[in-house]
Amino acid sequence: MPLSGQEAFAYLRDLGVWRDKRKAELDALDSAALASSEADAFSRDLTMSMALWKAIADRYDLLSVTFDSGRVGPTEAARLSTLVWGRLDVAPDSPAARVAPSTSGALALSLPEACRLSDALTSSLRARLSLEPSGAEVGTRLKDVRATVERIRDQVALVPAGTDREAGRRLLTRLEQRLLDVTDRAKRGAEVGGLLAPLEHDAAGTERDLIVGAGERLTDARDAERAERQREELLARGAAVGDLVTRVVALVTPAPRFGVPDVRALGDVPTDPAAVDAYLVKLDAVSRALTRVQTAYGDALAAREEIIGLAGALAAQARAAGRTDPDLDHLRGRLDAVLAATPTDVPRAKALLTAYQALDRALPTSGSRR
Secondary structure: OOOOHHHHHHHHHHHHHHHHHHHHHHHHHHHHHHHOOOHHHHHHHHHHHHHHHHHHHHHHHHHHHHHHHHOOOHHHHHHHHHHHHOOEOOOOOOHHHHOOOOOOOOEOOOHHHHHHHHHHHHHHHHHHHOOOOOOOOHHHHHHHHHHHHHHHHHHHHHOOOOHHHHHHHHHHHHHHHHHHHHHHHHHOOOOOHHHHHHHHHHHHHHHHHHHHHHHHHHHHHHHHHHHHHHHHHHHHHHHHHHHHHHHHHHHEEOOOOOOOOOHHHHOOOOOOHHHHHHHHHHHHHHHHHHHHHHHHHHHHHHHHHHHHHHHHHHHHHHHHHOOOOHHHHHHHHHHHHHHHOOOEEHHHHHHHHHHHHHHHHHOOOOOOOO
16 A cells, blocks of 8 residues: 555654664674674674665665655655565675575565564674663563564464464463563562573564564565466467467468477476475576567568568559569569468568569669660
8 A cells, every 4th residue: 555645754754763773773782792702603693784774774765765855646655665565675695685585686574574673683682792771771671572572472473374383382482481480580689681681682583583484475475476477477478479380380481490388387386485486487487488489480470571561662662663674573473472372482582572672773764764
């Protein structure tokens, strides 16, 4: 559904604040990691978090350009919605591309999903580095973990029924038990720092994995839909190209000799995501093969039509110029006979047309001296 101008303004304003705040957080985490004795242990997650932030910031810039200070018409509103809910663009070799890869090279996450994933990654890094905003207390940290657990509950409910959902429920139950234990200890005044940081890390990691999984499932579903749609298109194209081949073989000799690929030979679209990816590659190969066949037979038919059209035009010009000659008439008769035959011998017709053109140019017009 397209965003209204007011909705787009509010979203851009909040996203801009989030972007700047997150950059400051990541810079602080980077400084803390560099000062740590185990800097290498944080390098991968920090690099990934920075790359994810960059992808989000780039999409924010595109949204700002499209919003254009509020000059939003129906076209811009639809484009804004697509930029928000469409998948983020990242360079294929970017660390962010490893977070939730897709077959198309785009990050398999929408902008809101990417922001939530960034929250999870940042929370995990903060917990591992024991870096908290000044003045933060255990109660605030527990509140944040509780919010994370609730988001995890929502994500688990979205997992299709089966082993993955059951595994998600078990993880959720363990996190809830750990959260309850840490909360009870904190209420009794016990030191919980050694328990809270690992809990924050595990909760953030679980949320991250669920978000990535949701993005991958969406991508898999879209790939399957794309495969079904492309298969139907190739069925229609294959039938049309087959008709073209039949027509060309009847009208042209020598005709190209290519088989028409039949997408039905690939079978139905599979259900396994990896098999769907391989199926899409095969569909692309069928599409390219159909294009080659269509081009070859289309060019052959076009060559015949071109000769027929040019022969007619030359005959009309000769009559208008008053050029008459027995040899010219003889060539014209032979050319007409070749063109009237089916299938038409195109090389022979082309040779006769060339001879006809040469003789026609050599003859004087009516009233000219020889």
